[in-house]
Amino acid sequence: MARYLVTGAAGFIGRSIAAALLARGETVRGLDSFITGKRENLSGLEAMEFVEGDLADPAVCSEACKDVEIVFHEAALASVPRSVADPVATNRNCVDATLNLLVAAREAGVHRVVYAGSSSAYGDTPTLPKHEGMTPNPISPYAVAKLAGEHYMRSFMRVYGLETVVLRYFNVFGPYQDPTSYYSGVLALFCRKMLAGEQPTIFGDGEQSRDFTYIENVVNGNLLAAAAPAEKVSGRMMNLATGSRSTLNQTFAILSELTGYSGGLAYAAPRTGDIRDSLADIGLAKELLGYKPAVSFRDGLRRTVEWHKKREAVA
Numbered sequence: 334m335a336r337y338l339v340t341g342a343a344g345f346i347g348r349s350i351a352a353a354l355l356a357r358g359e360t361v362r363g364l365d366s367f368i369t370g371k372r373e374n375l376s377g378l379e380a381m382e383f384v385e386g387d388l389a390d391p392a393v394c395s396e397a398c399k400d401v402e403i404v405f406h407e408a409a410l411a412s413v414p415r416s417v418a419d420p421v422a423t424n425r426n427c428v429d430a431t432l433n434l435l436v437a438a439r440e441a442g443v444h445r446v447v448y449a450g451s452s453s454a455y456g457d458t459p460t461l462p463k464h465e466g467m468t469p470n471p472i473s474p475y476a477v478a479k480l481a482g483e484h485y486m487r488s489f490m491r492v493y494g495l496e497t498v499v500l501r502y503f504n505v506f507g508p509y510q511d512p513t514s515y516y517s518g519v520l521a522l523f524c525r526k527m528l529a530g531e532q533p534t535i536f537g538d539g540e541q542s543r544d545f546t547y548i549e550n551v552v553n554g555n556l557l558a559a560a561a562p563a564e565k566v567s568g569r570m571m572n573l574a575t576g577s578r579s580t581l582n583q584t585f586a587i588l589s590e591l592t593g594y595s596g597g598l599a600y601a602a603p604r605t606g607d608i609r610d611s612l613a614d615i616g617l618a619k620e621l622l623g624y625k626p627a628v629s630f631r632d633g634l635r636r637t638v639e640w641h642k643k644r645e646a647v648a
């Protein structure tokens with residue numbers, strides 16, 4: 334009998350949450366459609382019951398939610414430019430999937446759903462840091478889809494009494510983030526390229542900034558959100574980040590040091606749908622969850638580079 338369901342379990346964040354749960358001796362069911370998840374990410378998760386399926390199919394959701402108490406909903410088509418290229422696919426895999434999952438969770442008597450929200454919901458507002466009281470201003474179809482999921486979470490809490498917690502992630506990075514796709518996160522791409530001696534490309538002038546958040550901090554935030562008292566967190570949305578930011582130019586300099594890359598950098602036109610700056614106020618997660626980012630940006634980068642080195646060695 335599974336106690337936890339992790340959607341997107343073959344993806345970067347889902348895989349990492351599942352591994353932490355298994356390490357605690359929990360019973361875990363993982364689900365993935367492999368649209369972007371990777372079979373190789375399941376290595377090390379043999380103790381997890383795995384279901385291959387697509388959340389856009391309601392029958393898959395019903396099957397996945399059976400006997401589950403807590404759901405970590407990490408499955409999504411995570412990429413701003415991918416959503417610009419194909420907004421319908423993003424809607425299907427983010428909005429339809431989330432609604433189907435919520436319906437199934439409610440029917441199965443799931444206690445709580447913890448949802449992977451996105452800082453892209455804030456859009457390009459000049460105010461920094463971004464705090465939860467700000468009016469959402471999504472730009473890309475991806476941001477709209479992730480924000481729609483947040484609203485569904487709150488609606489299911491209000492209308493049906495299902496406990497929901499929304500964690501708005503800010504540029505998560507670390508081991509198991511796919512470095513091979515054009516749509517991969519910038520740090521995974523840069524680590525792989527720089528270790529291979531290939532020149533990375535910055536879209537724009539490199540002065541855009543992000544609150545890059547190491548995966549272990551995000552996993553901890555999720556575990557806290559699953560365990561926090563309902564009266565404190567149910568129906569709430571909060572940022573999950575570090576509360577500090579780095580520009581891409583600064584990050585490139587640190588990565589050059591960590592990878593030993595001595596080549597240059599290419600600059601290309603800024604990406605459509607991109608936001609300029611991103612920095613989180615993490616006061617609410619501190620207050621409601623007792624969350625504290627334990628791994629610094631630099632330490633996270635160091636661990637990520639080590640993981641990419643090992644990955645290359647076995648490839």
Ligand code: UD1
Nearest residue numbers: 411412413451452453502503504517518519534535536604
């Ligand atoms: C990322 C996440 C998204 C999440 C959001 C907010 C990924 C793929 N996307 O979006 O799911 O909701 O954070 O937490 O993880 N860039 C380059 N060169 C490259 C690739 C990217 O300069 O080769 C730039 C982009 O133009 C952008 C910045 O790096 O300015 C970050 O891009 P990316 O890693 O794709 O993340 P976001 O778009 O911020």
